[in-house]
Amino acid sequence: MTTDRTPYIPFAAATPHISRRVLVAALGSVSALPALAQFKVEVTGVGLTQLPIAIAPFRGEAQAPQKISAIVQADLERSGQFRAIDAAGTSLDETTRPDVGLWRQKGADSLAVGSVTRLADGRFDVRFRLWDAVKGQDLGGQSFVVTQVDLRLVAHRIADFIFEKLTGERGVFSTRIAYVTKAGTRYSLWVADADGENAQSALSSPEPIISPAWSPNGGQLAYVSFESRKPVVYVHDVSSGRRRLIANFRGSNSAPAWSPDGRSLAVTLSRDGGSQLYTIDANGGEPRRLMQSAGIDTEPVFSSDGRSIFFVSDRGGAPQIYRVSTSGGNAERVTFSGSYNISPTLSPDGKWLAYISRVSGAFKLHVMDLSTGTVNAITDSSADENPSFAPNGRLIVYATQQQGRDALMTTTLDGKIKARLAGQGGDIREPDWGPFQKQ
Incomplete structure (x- = not known):
């Protein structure tokens, strides 16, 4: 197990360098996760208002x-x-x-x-x-x-x-999360219950993949594979293992993000020089460039209404989070506190933006109220990565390191209740929380 933990830099995906955020290349056969890699839930913290229940x-x-x-x-x-x-x-x-x-x-x-x-x-x-x-x-x-x-x-x-x-709100306990482990030279993708248990392996590979993203219907995962020695975007059907090539243009193809209707993806491409944002049909085809920028634009994520795309750009000299209309045009800066803000993710109701901010050399999970711009740091760890909202918007899953060990955590939006999903199967990376399951 690797002991160092270098948080993911969004601009790494625009180069041939392989980020430590990895995902396995193929999702075909399913097998049970070995017992040593099972998760154990440890809940810590006390909320302000909790309903007392006896089970x-x-x-x-x-x-x-x-x-x-x-x-x-x-x-x-x-x-x-x-x-x-x-x-x-x-x-x-x-x-x-x-x-x-x-x-x-x-x-x-x-x-x-x-x-x-x-x-x-x-x-x-x-x-x-x-x-x-x-x-x-x-x-x-x-x-x-x-x-x-x-x-x-x-x-x-x-x-x-x-x-x-x-x-009065829908629970998320029967939803799924995807996460990645690196053990030795092998990279593996797992799909598990929302508590990290009952994990199923979707194969393993010596070739890393980055930036997995669940489709809105929970049936597919988009990701970037390096199996052809360059970053290429695929969409993979989780149940059948079939996949289709989405973006394999000259240069880098990275950071896929689904539109809310599942019909298109936002991607970062360097085919025209520099890493820029494009949208592309979910079945592939010719991409449409969103805007012109002299900086690196990457890590797109759609707003819940599909009208905007939030993304990371260093156009101002350091990585910050911006917002642009899905029809293109001028980008609007969203984050102003902190000099290094990456990995945006939006709550399903569109009220909250979670992201990673570097604070005195430490990478911490922050949450912004988009209506007021108020920002709160909600973790005391120093190597947080890759936040992802639960489909009801009440919890966030993220990767971090605690007591020298890699871990997945969930946290409430105020940071008061955290649950550790601690694995023993290698470095744990790349959590992504899937959508509600059909009843």
């Missing part, structure tokens, strides 16, 4: 391969909006009408109960119910019959149900 052990889960209640509790705690009330030792299931007064005395505003039953055909029947302990109301429940491989997904969907019932 009772599900009846029968002790004999099941996955502890559903523990996964649900970890999901909710990681969101930053829930605080767990101890429910160990209780014997309840979805058919029980609980003594809500007792749970209210314990400090719980809500209670989740359920069961896991192994069926004769080897599948599992999972059921749960959610109670409002304050009003004594049954808030509904769900039931699933699934194979063993889908037990974790069921737990995440239960957490999504609870999150939406109690907050």
Whole structure:
């Protein structure tokens, strides 16, 4: 495992130098992630307002391969909006009408109960119910019959149900993240649950790839491959492993970013001299140049309404974040605090801009309120990279280094609740949070 950590410089993608932000070249076959590389969620911090909830052990889960209640509790705690009330030792299931007064005395505003039953055909029947302990109301429940491989997904969907019932917003626990590891000379891409577990390998390669990006429908990943000894943009179908070439023009082809409708990509090309921004059809074709610039323009990302592209440019002498209309024209500078700002990402509702800023030599995650321009540093680490918003905009995943080890972290937008997704399978890079999954 490499011990040094040089944060990604966006302009590196415009040269033949291979950044340490890497992704594997092929996504065809799927295999389970080795046990040593599994993630463990560690939640730290206390939010200002958290909903107290008790997740009772599900009846029968002790004999099941996955502890559903523990996964649900970890999901909710990681969101930053829930605080767990101890429910160990209780014997309840979805058919029980609980003594809500007792749970209210314990400090719980809500209670989740359920069961896991192994069926004769080897599948599992999972059921749960959610109670409002304050009003004594049954808030509904769900039931699933699934194979063993889908037990974790069921737990995440239960957490999504609870999150939406109690907050009014959609949960992201059943969504996926992509991340990259480098172990020795091999680069590997993994697609995992939002908590980093249940990772599936999409092959490995000795040739690095950079800048992965999920498509809006979650079915494809765009990335830049160096397998032909120069940066080339591909779009890859995650389920089938088929891919198509998008940009292989003279010079560098890098930094793909999807439009919200999935029909086009923004890319950085040096085909006409210098690294400049273009848009190109998602099936390939002739790119359209957005504007003329004497500097390096790269790391584009679309606004949620598709009308603007945020990007990094050194046109003012040092890298800063700018915004330009998707129809082209003059660019508007967005970041003014700090002399080195890179890696922009936008919340799905368009209200927040997250990016990496160099502060006294340290690379820290910052969040800007785009309506006011107010900026807050939300980490105390010094080697943060590659932020990506959850599809509900409530969390950000990013790569960093903690206690000398590479790690993926999630954080709330105020930085008060962080969860470490610490892997042991090599250098961990390039997290990207996928969109909501179809129900």
